[in-house]
Amino acid sequence: MIDPQTSHPPAPTEPTPLTGPTPRRSTRPGRADPLLDDLTTPQRQAVTHVDGPLLVLAGPGSGKTRVITRRVAHLVTRVGIPPWQVLAITFTNKAAGEMHQRTAELVSERQGRALSVCTFHSLCARLLRQYADRLGLPPGYSIYDTADQKRAIKQALSDLEINTKNFPPGGVLSSISNSKNELIDAAAYQELAGDFYSRTVAKIYAKYTQILTRNHALDFDDLLLKVVQLFREHPDVLKQLQDRYQYVMIDEYQDTNHAQFMIANALANRHKNFCATGDPDQSIYGWRGANIKNILDFEAHYPNATVVRLEQNYRSTKRILALADNLIRNNSRRKHKDLWTDNPQGDRVQAVTTRDERHEANWVVDEFRRLHDQRGTAWGRMAVFYRINSLSRVMEDALRDAGIPYQIARGTAFYERAEIKNAVAYLRCVVNPADEVSLLRIINTPTRGISDKTIKAMRAYSVANNVPIDSLLGDPLKLTAINSRAQTALAKFGKRMDTWRHAAGFGEDETVVVDEPVAAMSLRGFVEDLLRQSGLEDACRNDKSDPDHERLANLGELVSSAQQFEHDFELELELDGTDHTPSLSEKLLAFLERISLVSDVDAVDPDQGAVTLMTLHAAKGLEYPVVAMIGVEDGLLPHERANADKHELEEERRLCFVGVTRAMRKLYLTHARYRTVFGQSNATIPSRFFQEMPQDCLEEIDALDDDTDGLADSLSQRSLPGREAALYPPGTLVRHPQFGLGRVIEIHPTGSHTRARIAFNTAGTKTLILQYARLERIE
DNA sequence: AGGTTCGAGTTTTTT
DNA sequence: ACTCGAACCT
Numbered sequence: 096m097i098d099p100q101t102s103h104p105p106a107p108t109e110p111t112p113l114t115g116p117t118p119r120r121s122t123r124p125g126r127a128d129p130l131l132d133d134l135t136t137p138q139r140q141a142v143t144h145v146d147g148p149l150l151v152l153a154g155p156g157s158g159k160t161r162v163i164t165r166r167v168a169h170l171v172t173r174v175g176i177p178p179w180q181v182l183a184i185t186f187t188n189k190a191a192g193e194m195h196q197r198t199a200e201l202v203s204e205r206q207g208r209a210l211s212v213c214t215f216h217s218l219c220a221r222l223l224r225q226y227a228d229r230l231g232l233p234p235g236y237s238i239y240d241t242a243d244q245k246r247a248i249k250q251a252l253s254d255l256e257i258n259t260k261n262f263p264p265g266g267v268l269s270s271i272s273n274s275k276n277e278l279i280d281a282a283a284y285q286e287l288a289g290d291f292y293s294r295t296v297a298k299i300y301a302k303y304t305q306i307l308t309r310n311h312a313l314d315f316d317d318l319l320l321k322v323v324q325l326f327r328e329h330p331d332v333l334k335q336l337q338d339r340y341q342y343v344m345i346d347e348y349q350d351t352n353h354a355q356f357m358i359a360n361a362l363a364n365r366h367k368n369f370c371a372t373g374d375p376d377q378s379i380y381g382w383r384g385a386n387i388k389n390i391l392d393f394e395a396h397y398p399n400a401t402v403v404r405l406e407q408n409y410r411s412t413k414r415i416l417a418l419a420d421n422l423i424r425n426n427s428r429r430k431h432k433d434l435w436t437d438n439p440q441g442d443r444v445q446a447v448t449t450r451d452e453r454h455e456a457n458w459v460v461d462e463f464r465r466l467h468d469q470r471g472t473a474w475g476r477m478a479v480f481y482r483i484n485s486l487s488r489v490m491e492d493a494l495r496d497a498g499i500p501y502q503i504a505r506g507t508a509f510y511e512r513a514e515i516k517n518a519v520a521y522l523r524c525v526v527n528p529a530d531e532v533s534l535l536r537i538i539n540t541p542t543r544g545i546s547d548k549t550i551k552a553m554r555a556y557s558v559a560n561n562v563p564i565d566s567l568l569g570d571p572l573k574l575t576a577i578n579s580r581a582q583t584a585l586a587k588f589g590k591r592m593d594t595w596r597h598a599a600g601f602g603e604d605e606t607v608v609v610d611e612p613v614a615a616m617s618l619r620g621f622v623e624d625l626l627r628q629s630g631l632e633d634a635c636r637n638d639k640s641d642p643d644h645e646r647l648a649n650l651g652e653l654v655s656s657a658q659q660f661e662h663d664f665e666l667e668l669e670l671d672g673t674d675h676t677p678s679l680s681e682k683l684l685a686f687l688e689r690i691s692l693v694s695d696v697d698a699v700d701p702d703q704g705a706v707t708l709m710t711l712h713a714a715k716g717l718e719y720p721v722v723a724m725i726g727v728e729d730g731l732l733p734h735e736r737a738n739a740d741k742h743e744l745e746e747e748r749r750l751c752f753v754g755v756t757r758a759m760r761k762l763y764l765t766h767a768r769y770r771t772v773f774g775q776s777n778a779t780i781p782s783r784f785f786q787e788m789p790q791d792c793l794e795e796i797d798a799l800d801d802d803t804d805g806l807a808d809s810l811s812q813r814s815l816p817g818r819e820a821a822l823y824p825p826g827t828l829v830r831h832p833q834f835g836l837g838r839v840i841e842i843h844p845t846g847s848h849t850r851a852r853i854a855f856n857t858a859g860t861k862t863l864i865l866q867y868a869r870l871e872r873i874e
Numbered sequence: 875a876g877g878t879t880c881g882a883g884t885t886t887t888t889t
Numbered sequence: 890a891c892t893c894g895a896a897c898c899t
Contacts, residue, residue, distance in 0.1 A: 187889080216889050241888080263883095315889055383888065483886050546875065692889070712887050734886055750887080773884075774890045 130165050130173065130201065141403040142166045144370070145174055148363075148397035150348075150390075151372040154432050155419070155756035156410025156718065159372055163346060164194060166370070167210065168201035170342060178202065178209035182340035182362070185214055186347040188692065190716060194346075211340070215355050219318040220688050222325065222336075229329050230321060235526040235601070235684060237312040237533065238691035242511070244268055244314050246532045251302035254558065262295060271300050275316035276352040276384030278323060280304075309563065311529040319354035326361045337365035347716070348373035348393075352384035360396075369397070375430050376423050379712055379750050381742070391430065406432050410718050410759050412441020418762075418792040419755040425787045426745045443794035444755075446785060447765040450799055451776065452486070452726075455767045456493035458798050459723045462763065463706060464497060466721060474500055478707040478719040480754045482732045486725060487708050494706060502700065504709035510690055514635060514646045518653055519690060521629055522622070525595045526683055528565040531557075535564075541634035544584035552576040553585075568592065595625060600680035618682040619658040626650055660686050711754045722758035727751075728766045729780040751784050768799065823851060829870045 131139050138158060141151045142165045153159035167183065170176040183198075185191040191212045199207025213221070220238065227234045239247065248264040270293075274284050281304050285297040307314065313321065326333040343363040345351065348371035351359065363369035371393060378387040394400050408416050413436055420434045449455040459479060466472040479490055487503055494501040509515060517540055520533035527533075539545040552574050557564040567574060568589030571582040599621060626632045635647040661682055668677055677685075707719070711732075726732065733747035755762060766781045785793075823829065827839045837853040851870075 214889070318889085380888075382886080485885055542876070544875080710887065731886090736886065746887095771890085 128173075130169050134162075134165070135407060137403050137405055138162050138165075140401075141405070142169050144401055144403075145170065146366075146368055148367055148393075148400040149370040150393045150397075150400050150402045151370065151405060152402065152430060152432060153372055153374055153405040154408060154434050155374065155377065155753075156408040156436075157405035158407075158409055159346075159405060160194065160197065162405065163344060163372060164198045164201060167198045167344070171202050171206050171210075176342060178206040179211070180339065180341040181210050181344070182218075182342065183210065183212045183344040184218065184346065184359070185212065186350060186716070188214055188217065190214075190346065191217075214692070215351075215358065216315060216318050216692055217688075219322045219358070220692065222322055223313070223318065224684070224688075226325055226329070226332055229332060230325055232313075232321070233311045233527065233529070235311065237310065237523050237527045237530045238318070238688065239307070239312050239314045239532065240691060241268075242516075243312070243532050246536075247306050247310070247312075248299065248303055250532075251299050251306055254306075255298060255302055257295065257299065262299065267296055267299050270296050271303060272314075272316050273384055274300070275314075275320055276354050278320065278354055278357065306531075309529065310531045311527050312532070316354070319352075319358065323354055323357050323361075326358070333361055334365070337362060341366045342368045342370070344370040344372070346372050347377075349375050349378035349387055349390040350380040350385045351389050352380075353386055353389075354384075356386065356389050367397070374432075375428075376426070376432070376749055377715060377753050379715065379746060379753060381746050387428065391428070404432055406434055408434055408436040408438070408756075410438075411436065411756060412438050412760060414441045414443060414792040415755065415758050415760075415762050418444050418788050419752055421789045421792075422748065422755065422784060422787050423752045426748055428742070428745055442761060444762045444764060444788070444792055445794050445796050446727075446781075446788075447763055447796040447798055448781070449765060449767045449801075451767050451769045452489045452771060453493070454798070454801070455725055455765050456489040458801065459490070459725065459763065459765060460493045460497045460499065462723070463499065463721070466761070467499075472721060473704060474706050475704045476719060477721040478709070478714070478717075478723070478757070480709060480711050480714050480722060480724045480757070481726050482711055482734060482750070483726075484710060486731075490708055490725065494708075500703075500705035502703055502705045502707055504707065504713045509649070509652070510693065512646075512649055514631065514649055515653055518622075518626060518631055518650060519687070521595075521625055521631070522683065522687055524565075524592060525599050525625075526601065526680075526687060528592070528596070529563050531564050537629075538588065541630045543588060543630070545581065545588065549574075549577050549581045549585065565592075591628070595628075598624070598679075599683055600678055616679055617658075618661040618679060618686060619654060621679060621683070622654050622657045626654070657686060660689060711750045714757050715753055718757050718759055720759045721761045722754070723763040723765060724751075724754045725765045726767070726770070727764045727782045727784070728770070729782055731770075731779075732782050732784065748784065748787075751782075823870070823872070827872060829853065829872060 131142060134142060138161070141149065141162045144166070151159065151162060153162070163183070167181055170181060171178045183191075183194060185194055191214055195207070195210065195212040198210060198212070202210075211218075223230070223232060223236070224234060227236075237243075245264045245268065248268055249259065252259055252262060252264065252267075274280075279287070281297065281301040284293075284300050288294045288297040307317070340362055343359060345359050350373070359369070359371075371390065373390050375387055375390050378385060378390070381387060394402060411419070416434055416436050416438075423429070424431075447455075447458060449458050463474075463477050466477065467474060481487060481490070484505075491501065491503070510519065517537055520536040523530050523533040524537065535550060538550065553564055553567050555576075556562070556567065556574055568585055571577075571585035571589070574582065574585075598616065632647065632650060635650060636644065664682060664685055665677060668675060711724075724732075729735075730738075732751055733744055737743035737747045755764075764785070767779060769776045770779050771777075823839050823842055828836065829839060830836055839851055839853050842851040
């Protein structure tokens with residue numbers, strides 16, 4: 096597969112075999128090289144940089160991915176660096192996959208496979224499995240997502256008898272998470288805690304850590320934290336890794352947090368071949384602990400660093416770029432770049448005022464339909480961005496009603512469904528018996544006679560005697576507080592779990608050798624059996640609240656995804672050349688790890704031929720010819736929670752900048768006069784960011800009088816746009832009920848509508864749709 | 875034991 | 890408006 100954007104074929108003269116001539120440490124400048132031919136001077140400078148620290152400050156659409164992939168290919172095929180010495184870290188799994196593929200196209204198949212391209216979290220998960228024994232980690236540890244974390248926090252709160260009112264789990268969790276990212280553990284947090292709130296959080300933090308340890312579980316932050324710990328406590332491991340990964344590249348460096356900074360630095364510290372790419376203006380994860388100073392202070396950390404600025408934009412029109420540039424100039428905490436482009440001027444960016452969120456969604460849908468029907472723009476080339484997920488709903492409804500294909504970038508949504516979470520919890524329990532959060536989730540799901548009372552008794556016993564809760568399944572007689580019927584139910588369930596565990600190849604004691612027929616079982620088969628034997632499948636089949644058996648279908652989908660994963664995983668190992676057939680237990684471990692680390696954008700398929708809906712955060716790194724940003728209102732963008740803090744406001748501005756710069760040709764920024772929140776309609780104010788955009792790049796569209804709710808659509812179909820236009824030639828003096836007197840500047844029919852640009856005396860210049868604007872001709 | 879109803883909290887963004 | 894948990898009912 097060749098990227099259509101790559102205008103040249105991936106040089107057939109390659110590859111240079113691994114066993115080729117002695118590595119050359121320089122390239123010959125005069126000779127044509129397909130890796131360098133079509134690059135600009137700064138791009139080439141970045142690509143041909145070999146040793147020593149390098150910072151690439153890449154503006155939006157400046158060909159950053161191309162530079163990274165070319166640089167890897169250059170290192171491998173021109174300089175002669177063994178591909179397995181190259182480590183490239185990206186922000187999402189999808190980005191990793193794409194980068195891996197695009198790089199692999201430039202080198203030999205064999206070399207491509209030997210490259211390491213992954214995210215920080217997947218790298219860490221892998222290292223922790225590999226070096227589990229060094230840290231005393233159980234190899235089957237669970238990775239807790241936010242929902243699991245909240246349950247653990249709630250458990251901590253109830254163990255400590257702390258009121259969830261004053262200490263909301265979410266808030267406590269984010270305090271803990273921020274601390275972890277700063278490498279502050281529970282003990283250090285306690286030291287720093289001054290006020291009552293922090294002192295209490297310190298207690299919860301300690302308890303939470305204890306619960307996770309007891310459950311053999313790590314949260315997302317722990318993945319990073321434990322690797323930092325691994326490097327600190329085991330210098331030999333670090334040295335081994337430093338020598339293996341001599342060339343370290345980190346993309347989206349502006350979004351790395353302190354822990355990630357420590358990991359990257361530790362890895363690159365020995366050889367100093369550290370290439371960071373990113374753009375401080377696109378740093379949008381500060382709330383998650385990302386430290387923009389990592390990129391701003393790069394040169395201070397590496398005084399001899401080479402810095403390359405990529406300022407030419409290949410993506411957007413002049414107007415879109417100028418609008419973005421003007422906006423971002425309002426930030427103070429940045430490294431200025433002179434963004435420019437050779438692309439055409441393009442249309443003005445349309446700033447659209449609509450009545451409410453339904454009207455807004457319908458306006459976007461109508462406009463997209465017009466572009467599709469009249470200009471032949473494919474659905475897959477259009478996208479809608481919003482600040483918060485809840486805005487997707489109206490948009491979805493409108494697209495569905497209009498019969499337009501769409502996809503939502505919510506890769507994790509599937510795994511958040513209750514039936515899927517249950518199934519996954521079973522799998523986790525099989526792999527990790529100590530995982531109490533997962534166990535409690537499924538112990539009576541579907542119901543099997545284990546009541547809340549029984550569960551309470553189990554927890555009480557487990558806490559009082561400091562024994563793992565799962566041990567009670569094998570020995571329920573210890574629980575004197577419950578009746579014999581409950582004890583039997585527990586024992587039966589314990590037996591069931593043991594059978595699965597054995598089938599999966601996880602013996603209770605390490606000496607158990609897996610039987611032959613068991614080892615031959617597939618991951619798919621195992622998941623299927625588990626769904627059937629656990630009763631999950633029957634529960635879904637008999638679920639009366641789900642007549643379409645959607646849940647059952649989802650379970651089927653999980654089986655398919657297990658099968659798909661199994662196939663990919665085996666293929667991967669096979670291609671790796673390692674002569675090793677993975678056992679069921681290995682496959683299961685890897686499958687669970689994958690499930691835990693999927694991200695929202697991972698599900699976006701650009702070739703699906705559907706309009707794509709996503710949050711501004713998920714949009715980073717993507718581009719679309721047509722983009723509509725909805726809900727561009729104060730309180731939403733910038734978000735109200737960011738209003739107070741100057742830094743947070745700057746982050747909101749960067750978020751807006753990211754959204755704007757995704758657009759290649761057409762951009763719409765819409766806001767609604769009234770928006771319904773919690774079922775209550777509230778008046779809104781257009782985003783203050785509008786005032787920071789250059790007016791000559793904007794076109795204000797007033798859609799307040801449009802009828803895009805479908806009622807008058809049939810009427811407007813009948814009107815003749817051409818004739819209407821003739822009635823209002825440019826120069827005509829008109830009166831608008833709201834805007835007063837104005838003069839028509841230009842007028843043109845567009846499909847069923849006629850648009851008129853009118854300069855009003857007091858209300859400024861607006862573009863109105865003639866059929867809806869109740870205009871009056873003044874003679 | 876299991877289902878139902880009622881009330882509270884929810885919505886910022888995510889690996 | 891919608892989801893989740895706790896109390897309450899069968």
